[in-house]
Amino acid sequence: xxxxxxxxxxxxxxxxxxxxxxxxxxxxxxxxxxxxxxxxxxxxxxxxxxxxxxxxxxxxxxxxxxxxxxxxxxxxxxxxxxxxxxxxxxxxxxxxxxxxxxxxxxxxxxxxxxxxxxxxxxxxxxxxxxxxxxxxxxxxxxxxxxxxxxxxxxxxxxxxxxxxxxxxxxxxxxxxxxxxxxxxxxxxxxxxxxxxxxxxxxxxxxxxx
Numbered sequence: 001x002x003x004x005x006x007x008x009x010x011x012x013x014x015x016x017x018x019x020x021x022x023x024x025x026x027x028x029x030x031x032x033x034x035x036x037x038x039x040x041x042x043x044x045x046x047x048x049x050x051x052x053x054x055x056x057x058x059x060x061x062x063x064x065x066x067x068x069x070x071x072x073x074x075x076x077x078x079x080x081x082x083x084x085x086x087x088x089x090x091x092x093x094x095x096x097x098x099x100x101x102x103x104x105x106x107x108x109x110x111x112x113x114x115x116x117x118x119x120x121x122x123x124x125x126x127x128x129x130x131x132x133x134x135x136x137x138x139x140x141x142x143x144x145x146x147x148x149x150x151x152x153x154x155x156x157x158x159x160x161x162x163x164x165x166x167x168x169x170x171x172x173x174x175x176x177x178x179x180x181x182x183x184x185x186x187x188x189x190x191x192x193x194x195x196x197x198x199x200x201x202x203x204x205x206x207x208x209x
Contacts, residue, residue, distance in 0.1 A: 025130045029123035036119055040112045047105050051098070058094055062087065 069083045 025127050029127060032119055032123060036116045040116065043112070044109055051101065055098065062091060
């Protein structure tokens with residue numbers, strides 16, 4: 001294959017490889033971010049729904065109990081006051097438990113956000129590493145092309161010099177051969193004349209170069 005076709009093939013392969021590597025890294029980073037965000041939102045919503053259901057159930061239970069207690073308070077005020085105080089204490093305890101649970105959920109969300117940020121940093125680092133590798137590949141390819149061009153120029157120079165020397169040798173050999181052929185022709189002509197033959201049909205050989 002000619003050198004130009006080889007360079008075109010290398011360039012096309014390198015470009016495809018470069019485009020494919022960049023696209024794969026970017027797609028994987030986006031996918032990981034989307035998955036983490038979806039998981040974070042799904043967990044957060046699920047926890048909020050569970051918390052709301054528990055709160056509603058607790059509220060309904062408290063209302064029912066308060067209604068029963070208020071009915072009993074009509075007949076026994078003192079006993080009703082004690083029960084009401086107990087229910088108030090339980091309600092306060094429930095509120096504190098809910099606050100503690102909410103704080104725990106906030107800590108979990110904070111941790112998930114930290115993981116998301118870490119994944120984003122890793123994705124950015126991977127993208128930077130891929131871009132650096134592509135830049136190094138381009139630099140190496142450019143250096144290789146320059147080296148190939150230099151080698152082609154040197155080989156062309158060597159070939160031209162060899163051809164020039166070969167032609168010079170052939171010219172020198174041609175002049176020697178022409179002189180030898182003329183001398184042989186003259187000697188044969190002289191010998192024919194000695195034998196009484198006419199050398200008119202003999203002509204010196206035409207030069208070959």
